[in-house]
Amino acid sequence: MVPEARLLTIQPWDKGSLSAIEKAIQKSDLGLNPSNDGSVIRLVIPQLTEDRRKELVKMVHKKLEDGRVAIRNIRRDAHEMLRDFRREKEISEDQEFNAQEDLQKVTDRYIADADKLGEEKEKELLEV
Numbered sequence: 001m002v003p004e005a006r007l008l009t010i011q012p013w014d015k016g017s018l019s020a021i022e023k024a025i026q027k028s029d030l031g032l033n034p035s036n037d038g039s040v041i042r043l044v045i046p047q048l049t050e051d052r053r054k055e056l057v058k059m060v061h062k063k064l065e066d067g068r069v070a071i072r073n074i075r076r077d078a079h080e081m082l083r084d085f086r087r088e089k090e091i092s093e094d095q096e097f098n099a100q101e102d103l104q105k106v107t108d109r110y111i112a113d114a115d116k117l118g119e120e121k122e123k124e125l126l127e128v
Contacts, residue, residue, distance in 0.1 A: 010034075010041040031055070048125075056125050064118040068111055075107045 010021060018036055025034045025043065031052065035042040046052070079100060086096045 006045040006047070008043040008045065010043070011039065015039060053125050057122050060118055060121050060125065064114055067114045071107055071110050071114070075103055078103050 012018060012021060015038075018038070018041060022034045022036045022041055025032055025041070032043050032045070035044075048056075082091070082096045082099050082103075085091045086093060091099070
C-alpha cells in the first residue's frame with residue numbers, strides 16, 4: 001500500500017514473516033530503513049540526493065553488466081549445443097555456421113536492447 005508519495009507499507013498475511021521481510025530489506029543494499037510495528041513494515045523513501053542518484057546509476061551499470069554476462073553465457077551454451085549436434089551428425093557444418101551467425105545476431109540485438117534500457121534508466125535517475 002502507498003499511503004503517501006514517499007511511504008510504502010508492507011502488511012503480510014503471515015505476521016511471523018515480518019522479521020524476515022525486514023531483514024531482507026535491510027540486506028538489500030537499497031539504503032532503506034524499515035520500521036516494524038509488529039503488524040506493518042513502513043518504508044520511508046528518502047528524497048534522492050545527487051550522491052544517491054550516482055549510487056543508483058552505478059547499481060544500474062552493475063545490473064546491466066550482469067545481464068550482458070548472462071546473455072553471453074546463454075550464447076556460449078547454445079554454441080556448445082550446436083557443436084555437439086554437428087559432432088553427432090544431426091546437422092551439417094554449414095547449418096552449424098548459419099545457426100552460429102543467427103545466434104550472434106540475436107545476442108547482439110538483446111545486448112543492444114539492454115544497453116538502451118540502461119541508458120534510459122540512467123537518464124531517468126539523473127533527471128532532477
